Amino acid sequence: MSASDNPTTTGLTTESAVLAGELFGDGVGTQAGPPATPAEGTGVAPGAHSHGGPAPTGSPAERFTSTDPDAFGVPTGREETWRFTPMKRIKPLLDGAESDAHLTWTTDLPEGVELTSVEAGDPLLKGLPEPVDRLAALARQRSGGAAVVRVAKEAQLDRPVTLGLAGTGSDEVVWGQLVVEVGAFAKATVVLDHTGLARYAGGVTVLVGDGAQVSLVSVQDWAPGAVHGGQYDAVVGRDATFKQVVVTLGGDLVRLVSNVQYAGPGGSAELFGVYFSDETQHQEHRLWVDHAVPNCTSNVLYKGALQGEGARTVWIGDVRIRPAATGTETYELNRNLVLTDGARADSVPNLEIETGEIVGAGHASATGRFDDEQLFYLCSRGIDAETARRLVVRGFFTDVVQHIGIDALQDRLMATIDDRLGALPALDDQPVEVA
Amino acid sequence: MSVLEIRDLHVSVGEGDDAKEILRGVDLTVRSGETHAIMGPNGSGKSTLAYSIAGHPKYTITGGTVTLDGEDVLAMSVDERARAGLFLAMQYPVEVPGVSVSNFLRTAATAIKGEAPKLRTWVKDVKSEMELLEMDPAFAERNVNEGFSGGEKKRHEILQMRLLKPGIAILDETDSGLDVDALRIVSEGVNRSREEGEIGVLLITHYTRILRYIKPDFVHVFVNGKVVEEGGPELAEKLENEGYAAYVKGSQEVASA
Numbered sequence: 001m002s003a004s005d006n007p008t009t010t011g012l013t014t015e016s017a018v019l020a021g022e023l024f025g026d027g028v029g030t031q032a033g034p035p036a037t038p039a040e041g042t043g044v045a046p047g048a049h050s051h052g053g054p055a056p057t058g059s060p061a062e063r064f065t066s067t068d069p070d071a072f073g074v075p076t077g078r079e080e081t082w083r084f085t086p087m088k089r090i091k092p093l094l095d096g097a098e099s100d101a102h103l104t105w106t107t108d109l110p111e112g113v114e115l116t117s118v119e120a121g122d123p124l125l126k127g128l129p130e131p132v133d134r135l136a137a138l139a140r141q142r143s144g145g146a147a148v149v150r151v152a153k154e155a156q157l158d159r160p161v162t163l164g165l166a167g168t169g170s171d172e173v174v175w176g177q178l179v180v181e182v183g184a185f186a187k188a189t190v191v192l193d194h195t196g197l198a199r200y201a202g203g204v205t206v207l208v209g210d211g212a213q214v215s216l217v218s219v220q221d222w223a224p225g226a227v228h229g230g231q232y233d234a235v236v237g238r239d240a241t242f243k244q245v246v247v248t249l250g251g252d253l254v255r256l257v258s259n260v261q262y263a264g265p266g267g268s269a270e271l272f273g274v275y276f277s278d279e280t281q282h283q284e285h286r287l288w289v290d291h292a293v294p295n296c297t298s299n300v301l302y303k304g305a306l307q308g309e310g311a312r313t314v315w316i317g318d319v320r321i322r323p324a325a326t327g328t329e330t331y332e333l334n335r336n337l338v339l340t341d342g343a344r345a346d347s348v349p350n351l352e353i354e355t356g357e358i359v360g361a362g363h364a365s366a367t368g369r370f371d372d373e374q375l376f377y378l379c380s381r382g383i384d385a386e387t388a389r390r391l392v393v394r395g396f397f398t399d400v401v402q403h404i405g406i407d408a409l410q411d412r413l414m415a416t417i418d419d420r421l422g423a424l425p426a427l428d429d430q431p432v433e434v435a
Numbered sequence: 436m437s438v439l440e441i442r443d444l445h446v447s448v449g450e451g452d453d454a455k456e457i458l459r460g461v462d463l464t465v466r467s468g469e470t471h472a473i474m475g476p477n478g479s480g481k482s483t484l485a486y487s488i489a490g491h492p493k494y495t496i497t498g499g500t501v502t503l504d505g506e507d508v509l510a511m512s513v514d515e516r517a518r519a520g521l522f523l524a525m526q527y528p529v530e531v532p533g534v535s536v537s538n539f540l541r542t543a544a545t546a547i548k549g550e551a552p553k554l555r556t557w558v559k560d561v562k563s564e565m566e567l568l569e570m571d572p573a574f575a576e577r578n579v580n581e582g583f584s585g586g587e588k589k590r591h592e593i594l595q596m597r598l599l600k601p602g603i604a605i606l607d608e609t610d611s612g613l614d615v616d617a618l619r620i621v622s623e624g625v626n627r628s629r630e631e632g633e634i635g636v637l638l639i640t641h642y643t644r645i646l647r648y649i650k651p652d653f654v655h656v657f658v659n660g661k662v663v664e665e666g667g668p669e670l671a672e673k674l675e676n677e678g679y680a681a682y683v684k685g686s687q688e689v690a691s692a
Binding site: 371372373374376377378379380381382383384385387388391392394395396397398399400402 | 490512516517525529530531532534543547599
């Protein structure tokens with residue numbers, strides 16, 4: 001599903017009825033897309049997983065997790081989890097040199113929110129979902145503790161919690177771990193706003209209490225040259241709602257792994273993402289939604305645009321529905337808009353269904369140029385092709401950005417995107433494909 | 436005063452060996468103040484005619500001319516045709532994610548008029564037209580056609596026609612999929628434009644139902660890529676009673692559109 005030379009469009013929508021009927025087998029996960037068979041050296045040990053689900057099923061996609069970086073070995077770039085990542089450019093992080101470097105924090109904490117920290121070895125950290133790759137394990141270990149944002153139970157915040165995290169330009173790697181703990185029935189939005197120049201490996205864990213409603217917005221508006229790797233975990237409580245909006249615009253390399261698990265039935269998770277890769281930028285988003293308890297929903301929508309030579313994006317969307325997860329409803333969608341030649345988008349949705357007793361499961365992925373019909377529609381109303389194209393691309397982003405729900409931040413991000421779109425070559429140089 | 440003249444129009448889809456001729460010499464003249472109904476069976480090329488006039492890139496013009504007030508429409512880009520006064524209400528309006536209806540309408544009106552409409556009168560115009568089409572005001576903040584019901588899409592098309600005030604409007608199966616209420620509301624919208632006098636309407640339909648609300652001056656029967664019979668409103672009544680069988684018989688090859 002690359003779009004470097006021949007933009008392709010794939011529609012991999014899968015209906016649950018078909019999957020459940022044809023593909024359900026005892027203990028065997030079913031997949032769409034390339035198999036996620038671990039490469040040599042990744043050390044997948046059956047039974048070693050640490051997710052809160054039922055006993056291991058022996059499915060090939062069982063995921064290895066550990067807090068020990070060495071348990072993963074040193075990645076070569078051939079492993080499934082690293083095969084898309086430019087290893088040279090992420091090497092400074094994977095080298096794992098210890099450091100005390102920090103980002104500069106600017107915080108806005110509404111009433112009802114406490115910002116504190118815990119030392120390594122704190123019971124809170126022991127209970128977190130474990131790292132899924134060496135980089136995440138290094139971040140957990142090297143950060144030597146964690147910053148903790150606590151939202152009291154039943155708190156209703158009057159404004160978002162904002163953590164401005166700015167790189168200082170140092171070559172030293174910044175290791176970080178953040179835990180957002182939201183009490184039962186509280187309602188909170190937390191914004192992580194990454195800017196500046198940094199080499200940053202940061203873990204983020206959101207513990208969503210029962211019945212709580214939590215939005216986590218992570219903006220990667222890094223300066224050119226920044227390298228950012230991180231694992232985001234959400235543990236969604238019973239009947240709780242979790243929304244994550246990831247916006248990746250800046251930096252040289254950004255590689256984020258977002259995992260969701262459910263601590264009780266009735267949970268709901270929405271994962272939104274938008275990314276815009278310019279010349280030579282590598283932006284990689286890997287998602288893993290693990291349905292192991294009944295009656296939970298997940299909805300994934302990631303949209304990305306690419307322009308310029310060497311612009312590169314990777315989206316991996318893994319959704320797993322374990323045998324116990326009856327009543328699951330899930331859908332994931334990835335769209336990539338390739339604005340110029342020389343860019344490449346990879347999109348790999350994986351859906352594994354191990355029970356037929358679900359409400360629905362599907363996924364779709366498409367990578368291509370402009371939607372010709374959208375352009376025709378706008379032009380047929382008198383709008384010139386250049387303006388129409390801008391409207392379509394802007395709308396493509398707005399579609400996701402509007403889920404943030406914070407006007408000032410949305411306006412800022414759209415202004416950044418508008419600036420970047422200004423660099424588009426004229427339409428005459430970029431013939432629109434006719435379907 | 437506008438005149439749309441279509442002369443011996445030939446149109447095909449596909450390329451090379453796959454090319455297939457769909458329009459086989461269409462002749463038609465539509466003037467301001469006139470309403471023409473084009474009626475024909477499925478696959479006769481009615482929609483191809485509509486999209487070809489609007490300039491959809493899927494269709495290749497292989498012969499003939501289309502002029503608007505003497506200007507060569509076929510030489511114009513899609514947006515130029517709209518700015519020259521042509522409007523196509525589509526059968527299947529396209530979703531444009533992330534673009535709000537209000538932003539879209541204002542952008543289109545600015546393009547058509549050549550300058551941004553005055554905000555106060557514009558907001559008032561949009562609001563009153565939406566009321567007349569019985570559209571909820573919240574509609575303006577939704578994304579273009581996204582999640583619209585069939586009826587909402589058609590009302591949205593007619594809303595655009597009302598606001599952009601074209602010289603010639605082509606309505607491509609605007610009646611399809613509408614319940615009786617929606618059909619009446621949409622038809623009344625078209626009739627308001629007709630009563631204002633300066634619009635020519637080309638009404639493309641499979642059924643006679645909409646002609647009870649929008650009375651045509653001329654009816655053209657369209658079969659196998661061309662007009663095979665022309666007449667007044669009485670021709671629609673004949674079609675209502677007898678169907679297209681008499682025209683389709685003997686025409687072995689029915690083009691698909």
